[in-house]
């Protein structure tokens with residue numbers, strides 16, 4: 001059937017995510033209640049992108065923008081490109097910090113493109129959305145919680161990514177500590193060795209399994225359950241402040257890990273009452289987002305933007 005497009009604008013709210021959670025490298029992830037809002041509509045020609053908030057000063061505002069790239073890939077998968085596109089982003093997720101900003105942009109793009117195609121849901125079902133978004137991102141551990149919400153276990157089969165979402169136990173209160181400096185996932189992945197000792201792989205397998213139990217049923221086990229030997233130490237040299245903070249918090253009994261590829265620190269249990277992050281870290285207590293990405297018909301309303309987000313129109 002030839003592709004046709006929906007005339008009205010669509011919008012999507014996508015959560016920040018924290019991947020790995022210590023031992024669950026490339027598999028486990030958690031959705032956090034900090035969101036980007038992205039709206040899009042089909043136009044007669046060209047591409048316009050408007051960005052406010054995070055990244056407003058440096059993101060591309062043309063076909064190079066990651067939301068647009070994900071939309072293009074999705075339109076191809078659906079059967080054809082629209083004549084033109086207008087995209088409006090209100091960003092709150094800090095970028096290149098380990099909070100899943102790229103997955104949020106990709107999930108937003110895939111869901112927006114699907115919603116802009118007539119009967120898009122039947123051409124590309126939810127399982128196919130996960131597969132496509134994970135393929136664009138390269139791994140599924142941020143994409144899965146961004147789409148599904150909650151605590152997700154993601155894995156890849158020959159046909160592509162799959163995931164399940166589990167409910168987090170009461171008493172899990174995530175806090176993120178976000179530094180000013182950025183760290184790109186691609187550089188962090190380049191720091192990993194091609195092989196690891198069998199004992200380290202066995203250690204992580206046990207701790208990742210324990211983490212599923214700790215996060216869903218017994219948060220008192222979060223400290224041993226978040227220990228990792230597969231990635232954090234290999235990356236420590238490129239984020240010494242992050243590594244020192246994680247180690248210091250863990251010595252104080254806090255279940256702290258590197259969030260995603262870093263350099264943000266994620267604490268899954270409460271910080272000491274006298275904890276002072278200092279001026280180098282932005283501390284955000286973020287509840288778990290249990291909904292995942294939410295699509296709505298209609299333009300992003302100005303009043304719904306973060307009032308502190310500095311505006312830039314391009």
Ligand SMILES: Nc1ncnc2c1ncn2[C@@H]1O[C@H](COP(=O)(O)OP(=O)(O)OP(=O)(O)O)[C@@H](O)[C@H]1O
Pocket residue numbers: 017018019036055059065066067089091094095096097098099100101102103105142183184185186259260261262
């Ligand atoms: N909202 C966005 N709109 C457009 N591009 C984005 C957006 N967010 C991130 N990006 C692109 O993705 C890059 C960051 O991706 P990267 O995977 O390195 O970090 P991250 O996704 O924030 O962290 P992690 O994957 O470790 O959780 C940015 O430098 C930018 O190029």
Ligand SMILES: N[C@@H](CCO)C(=O)O
Pocket residue numbers: 019020025026027139141142185188189231260261
């Ligand atoms: N599992 C990924 C998450 C960041 O995208 C990594 O640590 O490289």
